[in-house]
Amino acid sequence: xxxxxxxxxxxxxxxxxxxxxxxxxxxxxxxxxxxxxxxxxxxxxxxxxxxxxxxxxxxxxxxxxxxxxxxxxxxxxxxxxxxxxxxxxxxxxxxxxxxxxxxxxxxxxxxxxxxxxxxxxxxxxxxxxxxxxxxxxxxxxxxxxxxxxxxxxxxxxxxxxxxxxxxxxxxxxxxxxxxxxxxxxxxxxxxxxxxxxxxxxxxxxxxxxxxxxxxxxxxxxxxxxxxxxxxxxxxxxxxxxxxxxxxxxxxxxxxxxxxxxxxxxxxxxxxxxxxxxxxxxxxxxxxxxxxxxxxxxxxxxxxxxxxxxxxxxxxxxxxxxxxxxxxxxxxxxxxxxxxxxxxxxxxxxxxxxxxxxxxxxxxxxxxxxxxxxxxxxxxxxxxxxxxxxxxxxxxxxxxxxxxxxxxxxxxxxxxxxxxxxxxxxxxxxxxxxxxxxxxxxxxxxxxxxxxxxxx
Amino acid sequence: xxxxxxxxxxxxxxxxxxxxxxxxxxxxxxxxxxxxxxxxxxxxxxxxxxxxxxxxxxxxxxxxxxxxxxxxxxxxxxxxxxxxxxxxxxxxxxxxxxxxxxxxxxxxxxxxxxxxxxxxxxxxxxxxxxxxxxxxxxxxxxxxxxxxxxxxxxxxxxxxxxxxxxxxxxxxxxxxxxxxxxxxxxxxxxxxxxxxxxxxxxxxxxxxxxxxxxxxxxxxxxxxxxxxxxxxxxxxxxxxxxxxxxxxxxxxxxxxxxxxxxxxxxxxxxxxxxxxxxxxxxxxxxxxxxxxxxxxxxxxxxxxxxxxxxxxxxxxxxxxxxxxxxxxxxxxxxxxxxxxxxxxxxxxxxxxxxxxxxxxxxxxxxxxxxxxxxxxxxxxxxxxxxxxxxxxxxxxxxxxxxxxxx
Numbered sequence: 001x002x003x004x005x006x007x008x009x010x011x012x013x014x015x016x017x018x019x020x021x022x023x024x025x026x027x028x029x030x031x032x033x034x035x036x037x038x039x040x041x042x043x044x045x046x047x048x049x050x051x052x053x054x055x056x057x058x059x060x061x062x063x064x065x066x067x068x069x070x071x072x073x074x075x076x077x078x079x080x081x082x083x084x085x086x087x088x089x090x091x092x093x094x095x096x097x098x099x100x101x102x103x104x105x106x107x108x109x110x111x112x113x114x115x116x117x118x119x120x121x122x123x124x125x126x127x128x129x130x131x132x133x134x135x136x137x138x139x140x141x142x143x144x145x146x147x148x149x150x151x152x153x154x155x156x157x158x159x160x161x162x163x164x165x166x167x168x169x170x171x172x173x174x175x176x177x178x179x180x181x182x183x184x185x186x187x188x189x190x191x192x193x194x195x196x197x198x199x200x201x202x203x204x205x206x207x208x209x210x211x212x213x214x215x216x217x218x219x220x221x222x223x224x225x226x227x228x229x230x231x232x233x234x235x236x237x238x239x240x241x242x243x244x245x246x247x248x249x250x251x252x253x254x255x256x257x258x259x260x261x262x263x264x265x266x267x268x269x270x271x272x273x274x275x276x277x278x279x280x281x282x283x284x285x286x287x288x289x290x291x292x293x294x295x296x297x298x299x300x301x302x303x304x305x306x307x308x309x310x311x312x313x314x315x316x317x318x319x320x321x322x323x324x325x326x327x328x329x330x331x332x333x334x335x336x337x338x339x340x341x342x343x344x345x346x347x348x349x350x351x352x353x354x355x356x357x358x359x360x361x362x363x364x365x366x367x368x369x370x371x372x373x374x375x376x377x378x379x380x381x382x383x384x385x386x387x388x389x390x391x392x393x394x395x396x397x398x399x400x401x402x403x404x405x406x407x408x409x410x411x412x413x414x415x416x417x418x419x420x421x422x423x424x425x426x427x428x429x430x431x432x433x434x435x436x437x438x439x440x441x442x443x444x445x446x447x448x449x450x451x452x453x454x455x
Numbered sequence: 456x457x458x459x460x461x462x463x464x465x466x467x468x469x470x471x472x473x474x475x476x477x478x479x480x481x482x483x484x485x486x487x488x489x490x491x492x493x494x495x496x497x498x499x500x501x502x503x504x505x506x507x508x509x510x511x512x513x514x515x516x517x518x519x520x521x522x523x524x525x526x527x528x529x530x531x532x533x534x535x536x537x538x539x540x541x542x543x544x545x546x547x548x549x550x551x552x553x554x555x556x557x558x559x560x561x562x563x564x565x566x567x568x569x570x571x572x573x574x575x576x577x578x579x580x581x582x583x584x585x586x587x588x589x590x591x592x593x594x595x596x597x598x599x600x601x602x603x604x605x606x607x608x609x610x611x612x613x614x615x616x617x618x619x620x621x622x623x624x625x626x627x628x629x630x631x632x633x634x635x636x637x638x639x640x641x642x643x644x645x646x647x648x649x650x651x652x653x654x655x656x657x658x659x660x661x662x663x664x665x666x667x668x669x670x671x672x673x674x675x676x677x678x679x680x681x682x683x684x685x686x687x688x689x690x691x692x693x694x695x696x697x698x699x700x701x702x703x704x705x706x707x708x709x710x711x712x713x714x715x716x717x718x719x720x721x722x723x724x725x726x727x728x729x730x731x732x733x734x735x736x737x738x739x740x741x742x743x744x745x746x747x748x749x750x751x752x753x754x755x756x757x758x759x760x761x762x763x764x765x766x767x768x769x770x771x772x773x774x775x776x777x778x779x780x781x782x783x784x785x786x787x788x789x790x791x792x793x794x795x796x797x798x799x800x801x802x803x804x805x806x807x808x809x810x811x812x813x814x815x816x817x818x819x820x821x822x823x824x825x826x827x828x829x830x831x832x833x834x835x836x837x838x839x840x841x842x843x844x845x846x847x848x849x850x851x852x853x854x855x856x857x858x859x860x861x
Binding site for chain 1: 483618619
C-alpha cells in the first residue's frame with residue numbers, strides 16, 4: 001500500500017490538546033499527518049479507519065502524557081509494533097508529551113522501550129526534540145545535538161507550539177491577547193481581531209505586498225466600533241506587531257541594515273538554523289545577506305526565542321528575562337551630538353548659522369562620508385518604555401536616501417525620533433543597556449514609549 | 456560644505472568647454488543634486504534641468520571648485536565671492552586636511568579598484584601556497600605588495616570577511632591575512648619601514664586630482680607649499696613611482712580587454728543587435744574612460760616625481776630619469792604622436808647616466824630606437840648598439856638579447 005501519510009499520531013484522548021497542537025505544528029512544517037480528529041468522518045466505522053490510517057502511514061508516533069497509554073492507543077500501538085517487526089522501514093516513535101512525568105518512572109508496554117524516544121517534556125517548542133522527531137519521521141539520522149550553546153528564554157506560558165514557518169504561528173497569542181486587553185479592546189472581539197491579524201500576516205509575508213497589512217488595520221478597527229483613543233493605540237501596536245512578524249517589511253523600510261551583524265549572528269547559529277530549515281524540508285540555498293537575515297529571524301521566531309519587547313513594556317513586565325537572543329524593540333532615541341560635532345565641527349557651525357537651510361547635503365556630509373575611520377560608529381541614547389538605553393550602529397550601514405533623510409536630519413538637529421528594529425541587547429560596562437541593532441527603521445508608533453495607563 | 460543654494464549664480468565649465476549658469480537649486484535626492492541651468496552664451500534660451508550625480512567633489516568642498524566661477528555681474532553679492540588668492544589659500548588648507556585623513560583612499564574610485572585588485576592578486580598569488588602549507592613566512596615583504604598593505608587594506612579584508620564575501624576555499628587564507636597584516640604593520644612601524652601608499656602625501660594629492668577636487672594648476676600650487684613639501688621623503692617619491700607603474704600596467708591590461716569596435720552580433724534581430732551594439736559601445740566608452748584616467752594620473756604622477764626629484768635638495772637623477780621613461784611609456788599607451796615621447800626619453804637619457812641606472816637606460820635606448828628608426832636610422836642604430844653593449848655588461852642570456860635590426 002502506498003504511504004499516503006508520513007506519520008500516524010497515536011495518543012490517549014486525555015492528551016488530545018497537546019497532540020492537536022503537535023499535529024498542527026507538524027502539518028505546518030509540511031509533514032502529512034494522520035490525526036484522528038481530522039481524518040475520521042462522523043458516523044463511519046472508526047476502527048477500520050484507524051487500521052487503514054496505520055497501514056497507510058510511514059511511521060507511527062505513540063504520544064505518552066500524564067495518563068500513560070490509553071486503551072485504544074494500546075491497540076494501535078500493538079498493531080504498529082506488529083508491523084514494525086515485519087517491515088524494517090516502518091518506524092515507531094515514542095513521544096513524551098510535556099505532561100508526561102518529569103522522572104523516568106513511566107510505566108509503558110515493554111516493547112515500546114525498544115525504540116528511541118523523543119522527549120518533549122521541556123515543551124512542544126523544544127527545537128532539539130523537534131529536530132529528532134522530524135528526523136525520525138523522515139527516516140534520517142538525527143546526528144549530534146544542534147542546539148546552540150547560548151541559553152534561550154523559551155516562553156512556556158503558551159501551550160500552543162511556536163515553531164512554524166508562517167507568520168501567524170509566530171504570534172504569541174497569549175501575550176497578544178493580554179496586550180489587546182491592556183489597550184482596552186474588549187475580550188469578546190479579541191478572537192476575531194487576532195484571527196484576522198493571523199490571516200493577514202500570513203497573506204502578506206509575500207515581500208511584494210508587505211505594506212498592505214498596516215494599511216488595512218485602521219479600517220478593520222473601525223468596524224469593531226472602538227473608541228478613537230483605543231483605535232489609535234491598537235493601530236500603532238498592531239502596526240509594530242505586523243512589522244515584527246513580516247521581516248521583509250522591516251528590511252524594505254530599514255534605514256540601517258548591518259550586513260556584518262547579520263553574518264555574525266548567522267554564523268553563530270548556523271548549524272541550528274540549517275538543521276531547522278532542513279528539518280522542515282526547506283533547505284537554505286541563498287547566501288545573500290537578506291536571506292540570511294530572514295532565515296535567522298524565522299529561526300528565532302519559530303523556536304519561540306524572538307522577544308517582542310513592546311509587549312513586555314505594555315504589560316509592565318521585566319524587559320529582560322535572561323539571555324534572550326533577539327529582540328524587536330521600539331523606542332525614542334537621540335543622537336549623541338557631541339561625538340558627531342567632534343567628528344564634524346563644520347556641522348555644528350552650520351547648524352548654528354544656517355539651521356533654516358539644512359538639506360540632504362548635510363546628511364550626506366555626516367552619514368555618507370567616505371572615510372570609514374572617520375566617525376565609524378553612531379551612538380544614540382533613548383528609552384524603551386522607562387528603561388534608558390544606548391544604541392550603537394556602524395555609520396557605513398546607515399542608508400541616506402529620500403526615505404530616511406528627514407529623520408536623519410531630525411537626529412542631527414538634536415530631536416528624538418522613534419526607532420524600531422531587531423537586534424540584541426547587552427549590558428554595557430557602565431551597567432546600562434546597549435542595543436546592537438541588526439536592522440531598524442524609523443517608526444510611526446508613539447504609544448510604545450511608555451506603558452499605557454488607561455486600562 | 457557649501458550650501459546647495461549657494462551654487463546658484465555660479466558658472467560651471469563643462470569638459471567640452473561650454474559654460475553653464477546655475478540659475479536655481481531644484482532639489483536633492485540620495486543619488487543626485489538638481490539645478491536649473493542655462494548656457495552662458497545663449498541667455499535667450501529657456502532653462503533646462505541638470506542632474507549632478509553623486510559623488511561630486513564640488514558638492515563636498517567648502518571652497519568653490521575649479522570648474523566654477525561666479526557670475527559677478529548678475530550676482531555682485533554672491534556669498535562665495537572672494538579674491539582668487541584667498542580662495543587658493545582656503546582651498547590649500549582644506550585639501551591638505553583632506554589628504555591627511557586616514558581613509559581618503561576610500562574616496563578615490565581608482566584607488567579603491569587598485570585595493571580590490573591587490574586583494575585579488577594576493578589571493579591568486581599566495582592563496583594556493585597557503586592552502587598547501589607552503590606559504591613563505593615573509594610573503595608580506597614582497598616589494599610589489601608591501602606598499603599596498605596598510606590599515607585601509609586590512610579594513611577591506613576584514614569587511615570582506617565580516618560580510619561573508621569571500622568564497623569558502625579562500626576564507627582560511629583571508630582569516631590568516633587578517634591576523635598577519637596587523638602584526639606586519641606593527642613590525643614595519645617599529646622598524647621605520649612602514650610607507651604605504653595611503654600615507655603618502657603625493658599619492659593622496661594625486662587622488663585629489665583624480666576625483667576632481669583640484670585641477671593641475673592647483674595641484675602644482677599645493678605641491679609647492681612648504682607645509683606639503685615637508686611631508687615628502689625619498690621613500691614617498693619611490694612609492695609614487697611604484698604607483699605610476701601600477702597605473703601603467705592597469706591601463707595596459709584594460710587596453711587588452713577593450714572590446715573591438717566592430718563587434719556586433721549579426722545573428723540577432725535588429726533590436727537586439729542595436730541593444731548589443733549600444734551596450735558594447737557603453738562598455739568600450741567606460742573602459743576607455745578608465746584607461747584615460749589611469750594614464751592621466753600616471754602622467755601627473757611622473758611629473759610630480761620628476762618635479763621633486765629635480766629639486767636642489769633631492770637631486771635624484773635616477774628617479775627623475777625613471778619618471779620621464781614611464782611618462783613616455785604611458786604616452787605610448789594612448790597612441791599619440793611620437794614627439795612628446797621622444798623628448799621625454801631623450802631627456803631621460805641625459806639623467807640615467809649612473810652605473811646603477813643602466814637597466815633603465817637600456818629601456819630608454821630601445822624606446823628611442825623604435826621611435827626614430829624611420830626618421831633617423833643611424834641614430835636608431837646607435838641607440839640599439841648601446842643597448843646591446845648594456846645587455847652584454849649585464850650578462851643577459853644570448854636568447855634574450857635584442858636582435859632588432861634597424
